Amino acid sequence: AQSVTQLGSHVSVSEGALVLLRCNYSSSVPPYLFWYVQYPNQGLQLLLKYTSAATLVKGINGFEAEFKKSETSFHLTKPSAHMSDAAEYFCAVSDRGGNQFYFGTGTSLTVIP
Amino acid sequence: DADVTQTPRNRITKTGKRIMLECSQTKGHDRMYWYRQDPGLGLRLIYYSFDVKDINKGEISDGYSVSRQAQAKFSLSLESAIPNQTALYFCATGDGSYEQYFGPGTRLTVT
Numbered sequence: 261a262q263s264v265t266q267l268g269s270h271v272s273v274s275e276g277a278l279v280l281l282r283c284n285y286s287s288s289v290p291p292y293l294f295w296y297v298q299y300p301n302q303g304l305q306l307l308l309k310y311t312s313a314a315t316l317v318k319g320i321n322g323f324e325a326e327f328k329k330s331e332t333s334f335h336l337t338k339p340s341a342h343m344s345d346a347a348e349y350f351c352a353v354s355d356r357g358g359n360q361f362y363f364g365t366g367t368s369l370t371v372i373p
Numbered sequence: 374d375a376d377v378t379q380t381p382r383n384r385i386t387k388t389g390k391r392i393m394l395e396c397s398q399t400k401g402h403d404r405m406y407w408y409r410q411d412p413g414l415g416l417r418l419i420y421y422s423f424d425v426k427d428i429n430k431g432e433i434s435d436g437y438s439v440s441r442q443a444q445a446k447f448s449l450s451l452e453s454a455i456p457n458q459t460a461l462y463f464c465a466t467g468d469g470s471y472e473q474y475f476g477p478g479t480r481l482t483v484t
Contacts, residue, residue, distance in 0.1 A: 269413065292471050303377070303463055303475030304416075311471055350415060358471045359423075360431065361406075363416040 262287045264334075264351045266364035274372045279323075279338040281367045283351030286332065293334040294352040294361070295325055304350060310334060321345070346371045376400045377476035379464050385482045386454050394449045394479050396464030402474070404467035405447040407431075407439060409460040410478075416463065422447055454483045 267282040285291055292311050296304040308319025315327040321344075325336045334351060351364040377398045386392050396405065403424050408416040408431075418431030420439040428439060436458060440448045451458055459482050465473040 294471070301477075303465075303477050304473075305475065306472050309471055354471055358467065358469055359429075360418060360421065361473060362418075363408075365413055365415040 262291060262353045262355060262362050264293075264353050264362060264364040266349075266351050266367050268367055269365065270368045270370070272370040272372055273341045275343055276340050279336070279341045279345065279369065281336040281349050281351075281369065283325075283334045283336065283364060284332050285334060285351075285353050287353060287355075289356060292354045292356065292358070293325075293327060294354070295319065295323070295334075295336050296350045296352060296363075298348040298350065298366075300347075307336070307349075341369075341371045343371050343373065345369060377464060377466055377474055379462075379476040379479050381479060382477065383480045385484065387484055388455055390454050392451045392454055392481070394462055394464075394481070396447045396449070396476060398445050398447075398464075398466045398474075398476075400466050400468070400474060401444075402466040402468045403444065404469065405441065406465040406467070406473065407437075407447065407449045408463045408465065409433070409458075410463060411460050419449065419462075451481075454481075456483045459483045 263286045294309045295307040298304045308317045310327045318324045354361045406421045407419040422441045438450045462479045464476040
């Protein structure tokens, strides 16, 4: 069985500060991991994905995430928050067949001017 | 035009009514998915389909049914709606590359 846990349902950062959104996974097989972003009244869009290549994955809008097998983590970071980063962020895991995706409960990011 | 469209975008219905949510895609993907999103629960998979003849139950399929009318169309039905089916419903497509493409969502309220 696979699952992801997102620590912190709400995170607030000041504009220009580091963004860190936490995700831990549970998987009986090597996982594929994803971060999606959801802006208000929109569907989800992919930020980045880990599919067993480089452990440090770079995504869109300056976000990146590092796969750490020893910590079963896939935390999302951005060095400097922008007001436009305010959104809901979801971590997700898939098996290697890509048959099903399991999403975390989401983290709402607020950026304070 | 959007690659994944959902109709209706908003719907209010009464308990016991039958309702259908429709999803269409122009991406040419074989894989299609239906999720529901609830506050604090994230997205949960209802059904998924890998082609017209392949339909699979997801995590929370009870109370729902689906129809894959064509490669591009995947409909979700609530045979007898109940209030705890009030949620935001998303359709998504996939091409097997582990990326999913989401529609804009349908907000369903069951009174």
